[in-house]
Amino acid sequence: MTAKVEVKNLTKIFGRRIPRAQQLLSEGKSKAEILEETGATVGVSRANFSVQDGEIFVIMGLSGSGKSTLIRMINRLIEPTEGEIAIDGEDLMTLDKNGLREVRRKKMSMVFQNFALFPNRTILQNVGYGLEVQGVDQDTRDKKAHDSLELVGLHGYDDQYPQQLSGGMQQRVGLARALANDAEVLLMDEAFSALDPLNRKDMQDELLELQEKMHKTIIFISHDLNEALRIGDRIMIMKDGVIVQTGTPEDILTNPADDYVERFIEDVDRTKVLTVANVMIRPNTVNIDKDGPRIALRRMRDNDISSIYVVDNERRFVGFADADDVAALIQQGNRDLSSVVTKREVPITSPDTPVRDLMDQISSTPVPFAVLDDQKHLVGIIVRGAVLGAIAGNEVTE
Amino acid sequence: MPILMGQLPLADWINALVKWLTQFTGFFNAITNFIGAIVNAFQWVFDLIPQWLFIVLILALTFWATRRGKKWSLLTFELLGLLLIWNLGYWRDMTQTLTLVLTSSLIALVIGIPLGIWMAKSDIVELIMKPVLDLMQTMPAFVYLIPAVAFFGIGMVPGVLASVIFAMPPTVRMTNLGIRQVPADLIEAADSYGSTSWQKLIKVQLPLAKSTLMAGVNQSMMLSLSMVVIASMIGALGLGTQVYFAVGRNDAGSGFTAGIAIVILAIILDRITQALNKGQQHS
Ligand SMILES: Nc1ncnc2c1ncn2[C@@H]1O[C@H](COP(=O)(O)OP(=O)(O)OP(=O)(O)O)[C@@H](O)[C@H]1O
Numbered sequence: 001m002t003a004k005v006e007v008k009n010l011t012k013i014f015g016r017r018i019p020r021a022q023q024l025l026s027e028g029k030s031k032a033e034i035l036e037e038t039g040a041t042v043g044v045s046r047a048n049f050s051v052q053d054g055e056i057f058v059i060m061g062l063s064g065s066g067k068s069t070l071i072r073m074i075n076r077l078i079e080p081t082e083g084e085i086a087i088d089g090e091d092l093m094t095l096d097k098n099g100l101r102e103v104r105r106k107k108m109s110m111v112f113q114n115f116a117l118f119p120n121r122t123i124l125q126n127v128g129y130g131l132e133v134q135g136v137d138q139d140t141r142d143k144k145a146h147d148s149l150e151l152v153g154l155h156g157y158d159d160q161y162p163q164q165l166s167g168g169m170q171q172r173v174g175l176a177r178a179l180a181n182d183a184e185v186l187l188m189d190e191a192f193s194a195l196d197p198l199n200r201k202d203m204q205d206e207l208l209e210l211q212e213k214m215h216k217t218i219i220f221i222s223h224d225l226n227e228a229l230r231i232g233d234r235i236m237i238m239k240d241g242v243i244v245q246t247g248t249p250e251d252i253l254t255n256p257a258d259d260y261v262e263r264f265i266e267d268v269d270r271t272k273v274l275t276v277a278n279v280m281i282r283p284n285t286v287n288i289d290k291d292g293p294r295i296a297l298r299r300m301r302d303n304d305i306s307s308i309y310v311v312d313n314e315r316r317f318v319g320f321a322d323a324d325d326v327a328a329l330i331q332q333g334n335r336d337l338s339s340v341v342t343k344r345e346v347p348i349t350s351p352d353t354p355v356r357d358l359m360d361q362i363s364s365t366p367v368p369f370a371v372l373d374d375q376k377h378l379v380g381i382i383v384r385g386a387v388l389g390a391i392a393g394n395e396v397t398e
Numbered sequence: 399m400p401i402l403m404g405q406l407p408l409a410d411w412i413n414a415l416v417k418w419l420t421q422f423t424g425f426f427n428a429i430t431n432f433i434g435a436i437v438n439a440f441q442w443v444f445d446l447i448p449q450w451l452f453i454v455l456i457l458a459l460t461f462w463a464t465r466r467g468k469k470w471s472l473l474t475f476e477l478l479g480l481l482l483i484w485n486l487g488y489w490r491d492m493t494q495t496l497t498l499v500l501t502s503s504l505i506a507l508v509i510g511i512p513l514g515i516w517m518a519k520s521d522i523v524e525l526i527m528k529p530v531l532d533l534m535q536t537m538p539a540f541v542y543l544i545p546a547v548a549f550f551g552i553g554m555v556p557g558v559l560a561s562v563i564f565a566m567p568p569t570v571r572m573t574n575l576g577i578r579q580v581p582a583d584l585i586e587a588a589d590s591y592g593s594t595s596w597q598k599l600i601k602v603q604l605p606l607a608k609s610t611l612m613a614g615v616n617q618s619m620m621l622s623l624s625m626v627v628i629a630s631m632i633g634a635l636g637l638g639t640q641v642y643f644a645v646g647r648n649d650a651g652s653g654f655t656a657g658i659a660i661v662i663l664a665i666i667l668d669r670i671t672q673a674l675n676k677g678q679q680h681s
């Protein structure tokens with residue numbers, strides 16, 4: 001994997017007396033001290049991180065911790081005070097207006113908390129906006145916009161106006177707009193926060209499903225640890241403009257870097273008992289109707305796993321295949337996976353089962369739990385580490 | 399008191415400035431000719447249309463502009479009002495006033511909207527423009543007559559220009575306001591998808607500012623209508639002239655009838671522009 005987005009020493013200071021504030025910052029003064037002394041607000045303080053190609057990278061932190069500022073510096077909606085941003089190794093800070101506009105058109109798309117759809121444009125025109133400003137002709141952009149709407153599951157709303165749609169639908173439009181111009185990097189600032197819990201969950205599922213197909217690099221801001229755990233490949237936690245921890249969900253849960261992070265984790269667990277949906281992760285799957293043994297084997301190798309879950313065209317759970325069996329199949333020249341798929345040893349559970357109920361079995365089963373919804377779709381899997389981490393966090397509060 | 403020792407020669411300075419400006423006769427003549435041409439064009443068209451056809455056209459425009467809204471009472475009012483103006487013998491005066499109002503509104507629009515846009519895009523311009531607009535609007539309108547005559551002589555053109563100065567501020571202000579009111583996240587959305595400033599203006603800011611902007615245009619039109627009597631003092635023809643003469647002759651009857659004709663015209667213009675604005679919002 002390569003770094004898609006790389007951020008070095010990125011700093012934003014709002015207000016006056018910025019040089020003085022910068023100096024104080026380099027002397028290691030805190031946000032509060034700098035505000036006291038200069039009146040300048042440190043939005044983000046020397047952030048360093050990189051986001052891998054195809055990764056969902058979640059940024060968390062309390063209100064005012066600098067998340068929005070940080071994500072807006074990545075496409076330079078907010079001009080950094082200092083630091084570097086590189087996309088695919090290309091330094092954005094050296095770009096002039098035209099160069100920056102090109103990058104915004106081709107490489108990055110943004111999804112907003114309150115959708116930010118243009119009320120004077122139809123759904124189709126909203127989704128086609130990015131293409132329109134690039135000068136793409138109407139037929140092409142209407143077609144792409146339409147496809148993109150289909151992709152997020154919105155049919156038949158092309159000619160409606162945003163006000164006519166529910167919040168969940170509007171955010172689907174927001175997502176479709178971001179997908180329409182094929183940008184590789186999606187910047188999502190609390191994209192699901194304005195939605196009610198059910199819609200939010202749907203959108204998370206939708207995003208994961210899309211991500212499975214599209215392999216975007218997604219930088220996603222969230223307030224909600226459950227959301228972060230569900231969708232994040234890695235999570236970065238910020239406080240007062242400073243990055244306090246970056247790691248996989250498991251890292252964060254099992255080894256919180258400091259009290260702040262620990263409180264973050266506690267907060268979530270105090271408010272609700274963890275369910276399977278909170279701790280499940282995205283499985284690596286092969287599609288039995290489409291993929292053959294070679295694909296299956298390659299996917300296992302790429303992800304360093306010895307077995308893989310098998311689903312059908314509609315993501316319904318079929319079973320589970322072992323790398324050795326698949327390799328044997330390839331040797332025989334057999335192109336059909338079905339003979340090696342087994343259902344036997346896989347423990348199965350549903351998304352709203354409390355994690356506690358599974359604790360005993362989790363330590364004894366050899367393969368991760370498969371989480372199936374009512375229609376037997378494979379929505380996630382449960383690996384032991386994540387659950388232990390979550391429970392460990394849980395016990396702190398009791 | 400030292401402050402009373404010498405009067406500040408502010409009036410002299412302004413006189414000197416006006417005098418100095420009058421030497422650019424060529425420039426002012428060009429403007430006079432240009433605006434004169436617009437005035438003549440409007441008037442030529444209005445003179446060409448027979449009264450009955452004019453009334454039908456106004457009714458048709460209203461009918462079309464109000465679309466689904468309530469329209470019958472307005473249509474009746476317009477029909478009766480215009481017939482009354484015709485009957486009172488004010489028809490030509492009415493079209494002259496209409497010419498004055500339309501020309502000055504048009505100019506106020508052409509100058510005011512770009513100024514408003516500029517003001518919305520730059521905080522410094524806004525800072526400078528705000529007191530200037532306040533000044534333009536609160537300065538007694540009579541005051542504009544003096545330099546207007548100095549630069550443009552007497553007749554329709556100085557009347558139009560005095561009206562423009564007095565009537566333009568709402569258009570500028572409301573354009574600025576409308577653009578600044580566009581929600582920040584929509585601007586961010588436009589920027590983040592790589593719009594140029596022009597694209598952002600045309601595709602996002604102006605369409606979303608439109609109804610506010612149109613309210614400003616409507617106000618400008620009403621203000622320029624309120625200028626017609628004043629403008630008649632420097633020779634701008636129309637209903638204002640009738641009022642002005644009535645004052646001179648101490649003739650309350652004609653004064654009121656001409657005044658009523660102005661009110662009728664004002665209501666018609668106001669309702670039509672409002673209906674146009676409303677009708678456009680959701681299409
Ligand atoms: N335009 C601005 N001018 C001055 N200060 C700002 C500006 N924008 C943000 N800040 C300050 O920068 C800090 C970070 O703000 P930011 O909006 O990035 O936080 P956030 O983590 O996104 O918060 P939230 O969760 O509430 O969205 C805050 O202290 C905020 O007051």
Ligand SMILES: [Mg+2]
Pocket residue numbers: 067068069
């Ligand atoms: Mg924010």
